[in-house]
Amino acid sequence: MAKPDNVVCEDGVCHIDFSKNKKAAASSSSQSDVSKQVEDAIAKHKVLIYSKTYCPYCDKAKALLKSKNVNYEIIELDTVKDGEKMHAHLKELSGQTTVPNIYINGKHIGGCSDLIELDQSGELDKLLQ
Incomplete structure (x- = not known):
């Protein structure tokens, strides 16, 4: 799949350049419904x-x-x-504007470089037990 024009990937992260963002189609879900959906998914899955x-x-x-x-x-x-x-809700929860946005055992651990650092230090294996 081709990368959209409004996506910038640099220094180990990809993020959306909202100044280039096209208007999204209207969605029927409220922000509070979406927020609950995100928080429920984080709580439900060991690794998300x-x-x-x-x-x-x-x-x-x-x-x-x-x-x-x-x-x-x-x-x-x-x-x-x-x-x-x-x-947008993930940004509110973690302060992270980029993907991947990774959660283990309900805790935000960061992005790709954070995951690699945890692996290299041996901490990732402990979190995954």
Whole structure:
């Protein structure tokens, strides 16, 4: 899938340049419904990655977890209904504007570079037990 024009990938992260963002189609879900959906997903899944299908850093994070035979849930923000609203709520929760946005055991651990650092320090294996 081709990367949209409003996406910038640099220094290990991909983010949306909202100045280039096209108006999204109106969504029927309220922000509070979307916020609850995001928070419920974080609580439900041991390992959850909010991702975008075209993001190379998301692919790298998924590959690392796959190499460890970890079961994880992926929510591709560019393919799900209300993905932009979810992304906005994730920013409120974590302060992170980029993907991948990774949660383990309900705790925000960061993005791809954070996941790699946890792996290199041995902390990732402890979190995944």
